[in-house]
Amino acid sequence: MDYFFSPMACSFAGHVIILEASLPIKMQPVSLLRKQTSDGLAFETISTKSQVPVLRFDDGRILTENSVVLQVLAEMAPEFGHLPARSSPNGQATLEWLNFVASELHKHCLYPIFTKGVPAEVQAWAKVNLGTKLAFVSKRLSHTPYLAGNAFSVADAYFGWALMLTLRGGLWEPKGDLLAYWGRLLERPAFIAAMENEEELFNQFA
Numbered sequence: 001m002d003y004f005f006s007p008m009a010c011s012f013a014g015h016v017i018i019l020e021a022s023l024p025i026k027m028q029p030v031s032l033l034r035k036q037t038s039d040g041l042a043f044e045t046i047s048t049k050s051q052v053p054v055l056r057f058d059d060g061r062i063l064t065e066n067s068v069v070l071q072v073l074a075e076m077a078p079e080f081g082h083l084p085a086r087s088s089p090n091g092q093a094t095l096e097w098l099n100f101v102a103s104e105l106h107k108h109c110l111y112p113i114f115t116k117g118v119p120a121e122v123q124a125w126a127k128v129n130l131g132t133k134l135a136f137v138s139k140r141l142s143h144t145p146y147l148a149g150n151a152f153s154v155a156d157a158y159f160g161w162a163l164m165l166t167l168r169g170g171l172w173e174p175k176g177d178l179l180a181y182w183g184r185l186l187e188r189p190a191f192i193a194a195m196e197n198e199e200e201l202f203n204q205f206a
């Protein structure tokens with residue numbers, strides 16, 4: 001099985017889950033600028049969407065869409081509790097947060113801010129919106145250590161990526177409950193290992 005990811009892109013979340021659960025998956029870096037895999041293949045030949053993440057199964061089938069890929073990765077090692085049972089309140093909250101990060105934070109805020117060619121007014125609007133959304137998450141994190149309760153889940157891996165990007169871009173001044181949460185993420189060896197590995201690959205594969 002292969003996992004196609006690009007350094008510091010949203011595929012970071014799956015990288016964390018793969019490391020944390022020691023999943024036997026081959027990591028395949030992709031340059032999104034060149035749209036090329038590390039073997040020099042056109043990324044389009046792997047996935048016509050040309051977006052990360054892509055999970056490729058041993059039979060050649062591929063799966064895309066971060067929120068879904070994360071759930072599938074979590075189900076490969078359920079003992080880690082990265083995705084509580086969907087029928088449980090924590091499981092439902094995990095899905096709710098996954099969707100929030102994908103739609104409200106990733107595509108609504110981060111995508112316009114970090115995509116070249118987006119009009120300045122749209123970027124300014126996205127930055128204001130980002131501040132509002134982060135303030136909302138911070139308030140929720142004053143009740144629980146992680147998004148969906150007391151345990152780290154796939155939603156935290158995805159939101160952790162959003163926070164990392166926001167920090168790298170100087171778009172968030174770390175403080176309060178969100179800063180405490182960020183500190184909890186940094187206590188996770190897999191989170192740190194994924195960050196260090198992707199920083200190292202960044203210049204070659206951005």
Ligand SMILES: N[C@@H](CCC(=O)N[C@@H](CS)C(=O)NCC(=O)O)C(=O)O
Pocket residue numbers: 009010011032050051052053064065066067102
């Ligand atoms: N709907 C996709 C979007 C994934 C996505 O936007 N990936 C970005 C990196 S964070 C990407 O591949 N960008 C390159 C592009 O859109 O051409 C998902 O949720 O997985």
